[in-house]
Amino acid sequence: MLPSHVLASAVGRRLDRADVQWHVSPGQDDSLMRFWLTFGDISYGFHVGAEDEILDVIVEDRGTDADMGVYGRLEVRRAAGPDPAAAAVGQRLIAVHDLFAGYLGKPIGARLSFETVDLSVADWEDELHWAVGALPPAVGVRQR
Template sequence: MLPSHVLAGAVGLRLERADVQWHVSPGQEDSLMRFWLTFGGTSYGFHVGAEDEILDVIVEDRGTDADMGVYGRLQVRTAAGRDPAAFAVGQRLVVVHDLFAGYLGKPIGARLTFENVDLSVADWEDELHWAVGDLPPAVGVRQR
């Protein structure tokens, strides 16, 4: 299902909170795994898709921390600082535009427009990418 369809019920609602799951491994930079946006008490999870490069957006509870032994750990934190989702907390979601792969036309992302900021997210090369405003040019997305 397209992100815009999943998030249709959140349009017009205020973003109450944003939580982010990071892969934390000693000696390496933390890596974004997934994140959750909560509107009206409903949390929407943003994940790398199980099939090819298709962003999964689903209604689900916020994740939890997990120990992965020698592979590090998964740590859930409230979005803060330079996390793109932190800039939208407290703002109303105005519209959601689906983002598509430029060369295949698959729905690989979404651009969430809030009152004063846009949050873009995409599943590109099996990694979750996010940004305030546009995604970097290396992430090949386009609006339809």
């Protein structure tokens, strides 16, 4: 299902909080695994898709921390500072635009327009990418 369809009921609602799950491994930079946007009592999870490069956006509870032994750990933190989602907390969601891969037309992301900021997210090369405004050109998306 397209992100715009999943998020349709959130349009017009205020973003109450954003939480981010990071993969933390000693000696490496933390890497983004997934994140959740919460509007009232509903949280939407943003994940790398199970097959190919298709962003999954689903209604689900926020995740929790997990120890992965020698592979590090997963930490869930509130979005803060440089996290793109932090800039949208407290603002109303105005619109959701689906993003597609180049000319193939696969739905690989979304651009969420809030009152004063846009949050873009995509599943590109099996990694979750996000940004305030547009995604970097290296992430090959287009809006229809």
